[in-house]
Amino acid sequence: MRYCILGTTRALRDDGTAVPLGGARLRALLTVLALHPGRTVPAGVLVDEVWDGDPPADAPGALQALVGRLRRALGRSAVESVEGGYRLAAGADAVDLHRFERLAGEGSRALEQGDAGKALTLLDEALALWAGPPLADLPDRAVPATRQESRRLGARRARLEAMRLLGRADDALWELAALCAAHPLDEPLQALRIRALRDAGRTAEALAAYEEVRAVLSERLGTDPGPELRGLYGELLHQEPGPVPAAYGDPRREAPGPAPAAYGSDRGREPGREPGSAA
Known part of the structure; x- marks a missing residue:
């Protein structure tokens, strides 16, 4: 069972x-x-x-x-x-939540050890277990469900980083744009999107994305970007920028990719599949 x-x-x-x-x-x-x-x-x-x-x-x-x-x-x-x-x-x-945690942990460790291919396989399997919002039938689910959604976000971030390292930055951009729009203050996630734009040869868009993040952090928190984002910005300044598309500024329109599928899909096709909510 x-x-x-x-x-x-x-x-x-x-x-x-x-x-x-x-x-x-x-x-x-x-x-x-x-x-x-x-x-x-x-x-x-x-x-x-x-x-x-x-x-x-x-x-x-x-x-x-x-x-x-x-x-x-x-x-x-x-x-x-x-x-x-x-x-x-x-x-x-035997319980999908605990299987997800095991697979996501193994995938994250594989990524840390430099095996992006193994990490992607494990994280795909972990995220495919999500069929909707976690603990949907628990009457008082807010606290434990939030904790699981946070773990899912971490697994999605690790999966997209594995894709980038495997030379699939273009494939990751649509989901990254949607995730960054949903989590504008998540600096590691924003840095991952900027790196993916850079790796996809879209340096001008990467610079514009940094400025967008800087403005959001300043407006909402009264702070500047942290060391990771500032270091990445310095690297970008030494690259030749390409043209910025006219639609830039709305991350949901800017990045390529198909329209989102149902909640249960987390294989680069849809951004909200917290396959994925869990979700």
Whole structure:
């Protein structure tokens, strides 16, 4: 059995078919258990998460009944009763969120070690696991979902850097432009876009992008670009600039590439696929 919580909560059999699940509380219960595969989740934590701080009068009985319904859907052995709580009988790799974290970590390490090809393969596989906003069926999802979205952004940044290092800067530019528009204060991401423009032979656009970032940082934070961006700007000044397109200034129109696909795609085709949200 595999469990998906990067998007709507699902349980998949080994042949890929989905297990029919019940209502929102059943999906919330599975989400909380899948966040901690193979580990005991105290009954009190399950009640708080599933009923979002508004438990029923007989909370232990209601939780026990809900666990019974989940067992009927997944199989009795899927959810184990342990002292003080319950445990999803699954390894970390059976849950898409934990598999994503492992693959993204391995991809980032491969990139740091200079193996951009391996990094791209691993990061593509990691990001393909995202099918929508993470933990979508968790009632109080804001904090944990934000944390996962941040990890996804880091994986996307690493993937685009791997593409650049493999000589595919042009292929990365459309997604980079959209990401930079969504995260204008993310200096490492802005620096990556500027490097990709430079590597694609678009030095004038790279210089214009730097000026755009400098203006945004000054207006919103009252600061100048950091050392990485300033050093990159100095390098650009020693290159021969090319023509700036007339449409420059709107990053969503400026960069080449096809129109975005659905949330679940993260292979350079669409910018928001937090395949990717998770998302």
